[in-house]
Amino acid sequence: MSAESKMKPLTRRSCLRRAAALSLVSIMPLPARATPQTMQIAMESAFGDRPITPGRVNLDLPALAEDGNSVLLGVSVDSPMTKTDYVRFVQLFSPENPLPDVARFEFFPGSGMAEVKTRIRLSADQTIVAVAGLSDDSLWSALAQIRVVEGACLDGLI
Amino acid sequence: MKTRRRVLKDLGVGAGALALSPFTARAADSARAARSRVVIIGGGFAGASCARQLRIIAQDVDVTLIEPSTTFTACPFSNLVVGGLRRLSQQQFSYRGVEAAGIRVVHRRAVDVDPVAKRVRLDDGVDLFYDRLVMAPGIELIWDALEGYDEAASNRMPHAWQAGTQTLLLRDQLQAIPNGGLVVMAAPASPYRCPPGPYERASLIAAYLKREKPRSKLLVLDAKDNFSKKPLFMQAWQRLYGDLLEWRGVSDGAAVTSVDPGKMTLRTDFDEFKADVANVIPPQRAGMIARRAGLTDASGWCPIRPLTFESRLVESIHVIGDAAIANAMPKSAYAANAQAGLCAQQVARLLADKPPLETTLSNACYSYVSQDHAISVAGVYQPDDTAWQAIDGGTSALDAPDAVRRMEAGYADEWFRGITSQVFG
Amino acid sequence: MWKVRIAVPKTAVAGEVLTVKTLITHPMETGFRRDTSGQRIPRNILSLFECTLDEQPLFRATFHPAIAANPYLSFRLVAERSGTLTFRWEDQQGKEAKATHYLEVTR
Numbered sequence: 001m002s003a004e005s006k007m008k009p010l011t012r013r014s015c016l017r018r019a020a021a022l023s024l025v026s027i028m029p030l031p032a033r034a035t036p037q038t039m040q041i042a043m044e045s046a047f048g049d050r051p052i053t054p055g056r057v058n059l060d061l062p063a064l065a066e067d068g069n070s071v072l073l074g075v076s077v078d079s080p081m082t083k084t085d086y087v088r089f090v091q092l093f094s095p096e097n098p099l100p101d102v103a104r105f106e107f108f109p110g111s112g113m114a115e116v117k118t119r120i121r122l123s124a125d126q127t128i129v130a131v132a133g134l135s136d137d138s139l140w141s142a143l144a145q146i147r148v149v150e151g152a153c154l155d156g157l158i
Numbered sequence: 159m160k161t162r163r164r165v166l167k168d169l170g171v172g173a174g175a176l177a178l179s180p181f182t183a184r185a186a187d188s189a190r191a192a193r194s195r196v197v198i199i200g201g202g203f204a205g206a207s208c209a210r211q212l213r214i215i216a217q218d219v220d221v222t223l224i225e226p227s228t229t230f231t232a233c234p235f236s237n238l239v240v241g242g243l244r245r246l247s248q249q250q251f252s253y254r255g256v257e258a259a260g261i262r263v264v265h266r267r268a269v270d271v272d273p274v275a276k277r278v279r280l281d282d283g284v285d286l287f288y289d290r291l292v293m294a295p296g297i298e299l300i301w302d303a304l305e306g307y308d309e310a311a312s313n314r315m316p317h318a319w320q321a322g323t324q325t326l327l328l329r330d331q332l333q334a335i336p337n338g339g340l341v342v343m344a345a346p347a348s349p350y351r352c353p354p355g356p357y358e359r360a361s362l363i364a365a366y367l368k369r370e371k372p373r374s375k376l377l378v379l380d381a382k383d384n385f386s387k388k389p390l391f392m393q394a395w396q397r398l399y400g401d402l403l404e405w406r407g408v409s410d411g412a413a414v415t416s417v418d419p420g421k422m423t424l425r426t427d428f429d430e431f432k433a434d435v436a437n438v439i440p441p442q443r444a445g446m447i448a449r450r451a452g453l454t455d456a457s458g459w460c461p462i463r464p465l466t467f468e469s470r471l472v473e474s475i476h477v478i479g480d481a482a483i484a485n486a487m488p489k490s491a492y493a494a495n496a497q498a499g500l501c502a503q504q505v506a507r508l509l510a511d512k513p514p515l516e517t518t519l520s521n522a523c524y525s526y527v528s529q530d531h532a533i534s535v536a537g538v539y540q541p542d543d544t545a546w547q548a549i550d551g552g553t554s555a556l557d558a559p560d561a562v563r564r565m566e567a568g569y570a571d572e573w574f575r576g577i578t579s580q581v582f583g
Numbered sequence: 584m585w586k587v588r589i590a591v592p593k594t595a596v597a598g599e600v601l602t603v604k605t606l607i608t609h610p611m612e613t614g615f616r617r618d619t620s621g622q623r624i625p626r627n628i629l630s631l632f633e634c635t636l637d638e639q640p641l642f643r644a645t646f647h648p649a650i651a652a653n654p655y656l657s658f659r660l661v662a663e664r665s666g667t668l669t670f671r672w673e674d675q676q677g678k679e680a681k682a683t684h685y686l687e688v689t690r
Contacts, residue, residue, distance in 0.1 A: 063456035066348035067384055070408060070651040097649050098615050106643040112600035112661030119651040149485045409653035411588055411606045427604045428588045
């Protein structure tokens with residue numbers, strides 16, 4: 001038996017329309033992604049040409065996300081968080097989203113620990129970049145790769 | 159390369175174990191063996207189906223199915239058991255039909271795979287050699303992914319996500335709660351087995367409460383915002399169950415972060431709920447043997463080459479069903495059976511040095527929204543280099559009259575009888 | 584107006600590092616979506632979050648459209664003294680939402 005033959009067939013277009021009507025399409029269909037230039041501009045406007053060293057930053061993302069509309073992200077930085085040695089900020093970038101900037105978190109000695117969790121949107125498979133700026137003006141980074149299941153349409157339907 | 163004898167010696171397998179196995183004796187002259195050997199691990203909708211279809215397509219191939227259990231308990235339709243509408247025995251099937259089809263069924267657990275020696279070790283120490291291995295191990299629940307939820311906790315707070323005693327436990331707990339009790343379900347983030355499953359279950363639990371304990375309430379705490387057939391479920395829930403069923407998504411802070419089975423409480427970031435019955439569906443990953451064999455990536459699931467289902471990580475091993483990353487195909491019994499058929503074709507062709515078949519696959523998932531009403535989603539998928547891309551698809555219409563929903567319940571029933579007789583009959 | 588939820592312990596021992604969780608209902612409209620008639624839906628996002636203890640800043644976040652709807656944050660702070668924690672969100676037009684919580688710190 002064929003289950004499909006008993007169903008009203010839907011074209012992909014009407015499927016997309018239906019999903020749009022139900023406001024299920026929300027993972028930023030256009031522009032498709034940040035260009036390498038916009039990503040570079042975002043990084044440069046934040047950090048100029050200061051050296052960024054991999055390390056000290058822990059970036060926690062699932063390897064696979066089925067719903068790019070809401071992905072839990074955790075980031076933390078190894079630091080004693082004293083008045084003289086602490087993390088000033090962590091900045092997140094998403095090279096394959098329409099805009100590379102995601103968020104900037106600022107910390108203070110009273111923060112106790114530089115550790116944040118939030119939920120982000122992802123429009124495609126990509127490598128998220130986290131850059132931490134410390135009180136000694138050094139910059140540290142971490143990367144995390146994530147696969148995002150495509151198809152905002154079917155995302156809402158299956 | 160090591161000789162087989164040497165590999166076995168290194169692994170400390172004694173002659174006793176070898177003597178028990180006519181298969182390994184035959185495997186000794188594998189280089190000269192005229193018949194190819196395919197071993198299939200896992201006797202569910204993917205594995206058992208693949209074995210049967212391969213048996214028909216490739217008569218000159220030895221097909222061995224490894225499955226520890228002698229009875230298969232089907233997950234599709236088990237939510238009707240939870241809702242008190244069906245007996246568990248109607249979900250259960252023996253492997254007699256599979257054996258009668260000419261497949262050697264070994265009721266043992268596969269404990270290790272050596273992809274270099276192309277050998278599967280069973281829990282009795284016996285080794286089986288293969289030319290191609292098909293892995294269909296299904297899912298494994300990740301204990302302690304939710305703080306406080308381990309295997310012991312599942313005796314108080316059943317998951318019922320692997321059908322059998324857990325299904326009955328949840329049903330019995332529901333039948334024991336007072337009228338006015340609170341049932342809480344924790345639904346996981348994707349991916350997990352059977353995307354619409356938690357919502358079909360919510361529907362059937364609500365149907366039971368409405369029928370037997372109308373002052374009770376079901377609260378669904380979800381670790382995601384969107385789910386399969388959500389508009390259809392939401393509409394059905396509002397019409398059929400009203401305030402009796404409440405769903406909250408992760409954006410409302412509803413994701414369960416920890417449970418206390420002693421106190422029967424579930425915690426989210428902002429609230430604590432005390433439940434009379436708690437159905438906790440934890441996060442999942444590919445079955446344990448897939449990890450042992452090195453088939454899983456950081457996601458816990460098995461990356462595959464879409465067209466052939468061959469693992470991206472290990473040669474000559476194919477992965478089908480829930481354990482595979484077959485996006486955008488969902489982890490459903492229908493998809494598992496469809497993948498099994500194609501995988502059987504591809505394995506037969508690869509063994510005969512033929513190029514793989516180019517084709518599309520389809521999926522359909524039915525969900526009951528009440529005792530006699532159902533909804534469905536269907537899709538058509540085409541493989542490219544990275545994934546099974548959805549090229550067409552649709553769901554039942556919103557606002558469809560009851561007669562259509564009743565008709566779909568009939569199709570669902572037909573589908574279940576069809577797939578189970580095809581695979582286990 | 585936006586609905587705010589805060590989870591923070593009522594009391595803490597001095598020096599303890601606490602976890603604070605916040606959630607605010609807001610669509611975080613990206614500005615990249617189009618409605619059914621093809622019109623671009625204008626951007627409408629929360630752009631700033633701030634947590635202070637009696638005016639002293641403890642944590643601050645700047646949001647872009649890649650932050651999911653109903654922004655969720657979990658962050659840490661060290662309990663040094665009793666005082667009023669203020670949580671403040673601001674959208675792109677400068678409209679704000681505020682919540683306060685008295686934190687009692689024991690020795």
